[in-house]
Amino acid sequence: MLLAICFLKNRRKQWQKIVHREEMAQGTIIMNEIEAPRISRKAKPGQFVILQADETGERIPLTMADTNPDKGTITIIYMVVGKSTARFKELQVGDEYFALIGPLGAPTHIENFGKVVCVGGGTGIAVLHPITRA
Ligand SMILES: Cc1cc2nc3c(=O)[nH]c(=O)nc-3n(C[C@H](O)[C@H](O)[C@H](O)COP(=O)(O)OP(=O)(O)OC[C@H]3O[C@@H](n4cnc5c(N)ncnc54)[C@H](O)[C@@H]3O)c2cc1C
Numbered sequence: 001m002l003l004a005i006c007f008l009k010n011r012r013k014q015w016q017k018i019v020h021r022e023e024m025a026q027g028t029i030i031m032n033e034i035e036a037p038r039i040s041r042k043a044k045p046g047q048f049v050i051l052q053a054d055e056t057g058e059r060i061p062l063t064m065a066d067t068n069p070d071k072g073t074i075t076i077i078y079m080v081v082g083k084s085t086a087r088f089k090e091l092q093v094g095d096e097y098f099a100l101i102g103p104l105g106a107p108t109h110i111e112n113f114g115k116v117v118c119v120g121g122g123t124g125i126a127v128l129h130p131i132t133r134a
Contacts, residue, residue: 016097019073029079029123030089031065037072039064039102045130046108049074052099053087059099060084065126074102077126110134 020033039049048063066075080089091097108131120128 016100018091018093018095018097021091021093027080027089029077030085031075031077032088032091033066033068033073033075034097034100035072036074036100036102037069039100040067040069040072040074043067043074043103043130044107045110045134046127047103047105049076049100049102050104051076051088051097051101053084053091054098057087057098058084059101060088061104063127064103065129067130077123079123108134 017035018032019035020031022031023029024031036049043064046063048061050059050061052059062076062078064074065077067073068075078085078088080086108127110131118128118132
């Protein structure tokens with residue numbers, strides 16, 4: 001039983017590590033590339049994940065701004081606005097999220113309309129990147 005718990009704990013820890021991190025806009029917006037092979041394979045444009053920094057932290061939804069199934073990573077971009085995103089900001093490359101669930105939400109309906117203009121604002125433009133690429 002103990003062996004099984006250790007195995008599951010170690011298994012979970014392998015897949016939620018921050019592999020790349022950037023601070024933008026004087027540290028108010030953070031980009032994290034996170035190891036998440038299963039999510040990166042299944043995710044579709046417009047979907048989001050739910051992340052939790054530690055055992056007692058709140059679970060918050062963030063849109064996937066990018067996925068890389070070859071590397072097995074997903075990218076999130078978030079604005080530091082309150083308690084949980086301030087806690088997320090403390091996590092550095094090599095640190096792991098306590099929980100990462102996804103992909104969630106209905107994917108965006110994608111159709112070929114030819115040339116299109118995409119308009120977004122703030123961190124809301126995170127969702128536009130995978131949509132324009134699709
Ligand atoms: C599907 C979905 C996708 C999302 N994707 C993204 C994304 O890609 N990037 C992104 O940046 N965000 C995204 N969000 C929003 C993100 O989830 C929230 O910004 C996040 O949950 C905030 O959590 P927090 O604990 O840091 O802030 P909270 O503490 O919950 O604060 C939220 C807001 O309340 C205000 N507030 C908090 N406490 C007080 C108080 N005492 N008095 C007055 N005001 C207060 C804060 O200033 C802030 O504006 C998404 C949300 C959803 C639902």
